[in-house]
Every structure is written in structure tokens, then in C-alpha cells.
Amino acid sequence: MSQAGAPAGALLVLVDPVARRLDGESVRIAKDVLSAGAAAKICLPESPEEFARALARRGHRRPVIVGDDRALVRAVGLLHRERALAAAGALSLVPVGPAPALSLAHALGVPVGAVAAARAVLDGAVRTYDLLVDDSDGVVLGGLRIPSASPGAGRAAGGPEGARRPGAAPAGAERSVWSACRSLVRTLVRPPVGGAVAPAAAGAHRLRVEADGVLLADLDRPVAGVSVARREGLAEVVVRTGDSERPVTALARSVTVSGTDFRYRADHAVSGPVRRRTWTLRPAAWNLTVPRPD
Incomplete structure (x- = not known):
């Protein structure tokens, strides 16, 4: 400054x-x-x-x-x-x-x-x-964070699985169809090398976090939270992967988060859910x- x-x-x-x-x-x-x-x-x-x-x-x-x-x-x-x-x-x-x-x-x-x-x-x-600027032209003056996931967030009314079109099948029928589809997908998709991915802990996300192209977290491990703050010409990225593990930190010009639907809090506003967002630091x-x- x-x-x-x-x-x-x-x-x-x-x-x-x-x-x-x-x-x-x-x-x-x-x-x-x-x-x-x-x-x-x-x-x-x-x-x-x-x-x-x-x-x-x-x-x-x-x-x-x-x-x-x-x-x-x-x-x-x-x-x-x-x-x-x-x-x-x-x-x-x-x-x-x-x-x-x-x-x-x-x-x-x-x-x-x-x-x-x-x-x-x-x-x-x-x-x-x-200034932090995201790929939808939003701005962040202070900092942002991706908090722990709330249970059932993806099924909230108006969310990706919560909204119904006029004339659509009842909610119970929709859930039955979605359950059948998910079961079929699970039988067709093989787990990554090294065994099946462990289920995410309660309140954790499945997120891929990259700082200037360097991978800080991937989808094979749950992420408990991410924060990004301005630090004199660079963005400080902190990724929390578990209560007993030290956070992963990095300084970068660009941060990309992708994976399961997530919401984020930038300054005082909550945005999302989104599946991918990139923030780029604009110095001075x-x-x-x-x-x-x-």
C-alpha cells in the first residue's frame, strides 16, 4: 500500500x-x-x-x-x-x-x-x-473464505437439486430417479489408483485448489475450509484439510477452486453455489x- x-x-x-x-x-x-x-x-x-x-x-x-x-x-x-x-x-x-x-x-x-x-x-x-477480481467480474476488497459445507446444502430450495420445473414429477419421484442415476454412475466409475476415495467428513468439501497452477488440495481428500487474503502484491491462500493437520499455505497471483458445489463469503456477501471460481490479484x-x- x-x-x-x-x-x-x-x-x-x-x-x-x-x-x-x-x-x-x-x-x-x-x-x-x-x-x-x-x-x-x-x-x-x-x-x-x-x-x-x-x-x-x-x-x-x-x-x-x-x-x-x-x-x-x-x-x-x-x-x-x-x-x-x-x-x-x-x-x-x-x-x-x-x-x-x-x-x-x-x-x-x-x-x-x-x-x-x-x-x-x-x-x-x-x-x-x-484488489481480488473473480472470473465473473466480482471484486473482493478484504478477503474471502469458503467455509465448511452445511449438510444438505445442495438440496436447498432453489438449489441444483431443490428446484422443480412446472409440470415436473413430484419430489419423491424425482429423488427416486436421481438415486437410481447416481447408483448407476457409481457402478460405472472406477475409483482412482490406490483404492476408493474415503467419504468426506461431515462439513467437508471435495475441492481442488490451485495457486498459480500449483496444486494445494485435490478431490481425493476432504477440505474443511479455504481462505484468501491480500498480502502486499500477492494473495495468501490457506487450505484447511483437517483438525489435526497443519493448513496448507501459499502466496500467489491467481487462485482457482473447483469441485463439488460450494458457497463462498467475499467481504460481507455470500455467493454461490458454484463449481469453479478463479480469483486474480490486481496489484495497486x-x-x-x-x-x-x-
């Missing part, structure tokens, strides 16, 4: 509707401080779509997000998909929301108080951060204003 002087100029202040609903007083304070110190255009979008349109029409104004971690991730994601993160200059955040929803802001160095954060927007320094991809060092 590097730091430089904060850019001057007009501001586009985007106030997240959740922040207005939860803490109108902090929002008012932030608007007053920002308007008193710069030419600020205040936008009050009522939906994610209005938020996206206002950000896209920012012109030469510097974006300031008043809201929680999710609002910041939304703004960075929108600018990334526009391929406009560099052109947008330094983003700013005035965190408003409950403490658990501001953990990312705190980790990035943004003050949690409305007055201190607004003053940092006006006279702070610019800090540069790496975006900028954020933070207080100047003392």
Missing part, C-alpha cells in the same frame, strides 16, 4: 439509503462537513440502480460513499466493471451503520466516526490497495482516502 496527497476538487456524495434509514443524524453531520469544505453534489439514491446511475454520471467529481462496507464494495465493483477505477481517482468513504457492517472500513484505515471520516475525505491522504488497483499519518 502506498500513500500520496489527497486530490482536490468537487465531490459527488452518494448517500446509501440504508445509512439514511439507520442513522440519519450521522448522515446529516457528514453532509454538513463535506458541503462546508468542498463543492459537493449530494445524491440520495433510493435503489442500487439509482446508485449505479448516479455514480456513472459523476463527471469529474470525486466519489464519496456515505454508508457501510457493502456500499463501498458496490461502488468499487461498479467502477471496476466500467473499467474506470483508475480514472475515478481516489474513492472516499464516510462509514455509517452498525459496527459489524463497518469492519472492512476499519481494516482499510477509515475512521468510523462521521466527523473524522468526513474530514479525512477533505484533507486526508490517498492509500493504494490491491484502486485508491481510498484515509487520515494523514501523524
Whole structure:
């Protein structure tokens, strides 16, 4: 992470509707401080779509997000998909929301108080951060993890085996057909050399994890969890394979996870289920204003 002087100029202040609903007083304070110190255009979008349109029409104004971690991730994601993160200059955040929803802001160095954060927007320094980008154009500002599998997750309503088409057979009949198909497949597929694969432990995944093409875990062993975090120009990958075994770790630019359906938590959002996802680290991809060092 590097730091430089904060850019001057007009501001586009985007106030997240959740922040207005939860803490109108902090929002008012932030608007007053920002308007008193710069030419600020205040936008009050009522939906994610209005938020996206206002950000896209920012012109030469510097974006300031008043809201929680999710609002910041939304703004960075929108600018990334526009391929406009560099052109947008330094983003700013005035965190408003409950403490658990501001953990990312705190980790990035943004003050949690409305007055201190607004003053940092006006006279702070610019800090540069790496960014994790996945193959569906999603962004990760902090870190991500693949937690232990929950029993029956693949059969949840709306999931790969839980959804029913109009006019389809009853659920019991569907399960009978699927059971027969799986039994047939098991009789046709031979186990790998060395014997049959042991059944996965409760809460474990069957995942293949690769870091820059190097295999960290494969489908023949259960995986209890995976985490990926930014580490100064590289991604730190940690794979847990069992309670009694030491985690497998690596530093890489690219991480690919594939195998059975899995969900993952990136920043505050849960995504999936997916069967394959690749995350690539983009060094020095975006900028954020933070207080100047003392």
C-alpha cells in the first residue's frame, strides 16, 4: 500500500439509503462537513440502480460513499466493471451503520466516526490497495473464505437439486430417479489408483485448489475450509484439510477452486453455489482516502 496527497476538487456524495434509514443524524453531520469544505453534489439514491446511475454520471467529481462496507464494495465493483477505477481517482468513504457492517472500513484505515471520516475525505491522504477480481467480474476488497459445507446444502430450495420445473414429477419421484442415476454412475466409475476415495467428513468439501497452477488440495481428500487474503502484491491462500493437520499455505497471483458445489463469503456477501471460481490479484488497483499519518 502506498500513500500520496489527497486530490482536490468537487465531490459527488452518494448517500446509501440504508445509512439514511439507520442513522440519519450521522448522515446529516457528514453532509454538513463535506458541503462546508468542498463543492459537493449530494445524491440520495433510493435503489442500487439509482446508485449505479448516479455514480456513472459523476463527471469529474470525486466519489464519496456515505454508508457501510457493502456500499463501498458496490461502488468499487461498479467502477471496476466500467473499467474506470483508475480514472475515478481516489474513492472516499464516510462509514455509517452498525459496527459489524463497518469492519472492512476499519481494516482499510477509515475512521468510523462521521466527523473524522468526513474530514479525512477533505484533507486526508490517498492509500493504494490491491484488489481480488473473480472470473465473473466480482471484486473482493478484504478477503474471502469458503467455509465448511452445511449438510444438505445442495438440496436447498432453489438449489441444483431443490428446484422443480412446472409440470415436473413430484419430489419423491424425482429423488427416486436421481438415486437410481447416481447408483448407476457409481457402478460405472472406477475409483482412482490406490483404492476408493474415503467419504468426506461431515462439513467437508471435495475441492481442488490451485495457486498459480500449483496444486494445494485435490478431490481425493476432504477440505474443511479455504481462505484468501491480500498480502502486499500477492494473495495468501490457506487450505484447511483437517483438525489435526497443519493448513496448507501459499502466496500467489491467481487462485482457482473447483469441485463439488460450494458457497463462498467475499467481504460481507455470500455467493454461490458454484463449481469453479478463479480469483486474480490486481496489484495497486484502486485508491481510498484515509487520515494523514501523524
